[in-house]
Amino acid sequence: RPPFSINLFREEQLLALADYVVNTYFRHFKLYKYVFTPQVRLDLSLTYVGLQPPKLLPEEETEKGGEEVEQGVSPQEEPETGVQPEPEPEPEPEPSRVSSLQAYIRTQMNKELRQLQQLMEEQLQASEDRLSSKLTTLERPFQPPSGKGKNKT
Numbered sequence: 001r002p003p004f005s006i007n008l009f010r011e012e013q014l015l016a017l018a019d020y021v022v023n024t025y026f027r028h029f030k031l032y033k034y035v036f037t038p039q040v041r042l043d044l045s046l047t048y049v050g051l052q053p054p055k056l057l058p059e060e061e062t063e064k065g066g067e068e069v070e071q072g073v074s075p076q077e078e079p080e081t082g083v084q085p086e087p088e089p090e091p092e093p094e095p096s097r098v099s100s101l102q103a104y105i106r107t108q109m110n111k112e113l114r115q116l117q118q119l120m121e122e123q124l125q126a127s128e129d130r131l132s133s134k135l136t137t138l139e140r141p142f143q144p145p146s147g148k149g150k151n152k153t
Contacts, residue, residue, distance in 0.1 A: 051104055 009017065025032065 048101070048104060051101065
């Protein structure tokens with residue numbers, strides 16, 4: 001039968017060890033949880049219904065691939081030469097794509113706006129009808145029921 005205690009630590013040492021665990025791990029649990037939890041990134045991409053996605057030309061793809069290789073080589077050469085290349089301005093999107101996208105968004109917004117206006121008009125008309133019917137019932141003169149055979153003279 002194994003012994004219940006092998007007297008590895010004294011009582012003061014056990015108390016110090018328990019205090020250490022409480023003061024380090026348990027007080028900073030949220031920090032450890034944040035550090036050791038894998039980070040999830042949200043990729044938010046917008047796609048418009050009815051609009052074709054932009055297609056990259058094969059020439060553009062090869063040029064971009066070549067630029068990546070050149071950028072990988074240039075940081076190694078920079079410490080030797082000491083000259084930093086100027087960053088190239090990014091090409092702006094084609095005006096035809098931008099204008100077609102703006103036109104598409106404008107038409108969709110106008111369509112939604114017309115639907116909202118129609119819905120609002122219907123709700124206002126229903127509310128007006130309901131209020132006018134209540135008003136007509138209140139405007140009728142109050143006519144007490146006539147008593148039959150109770151006329152005493």
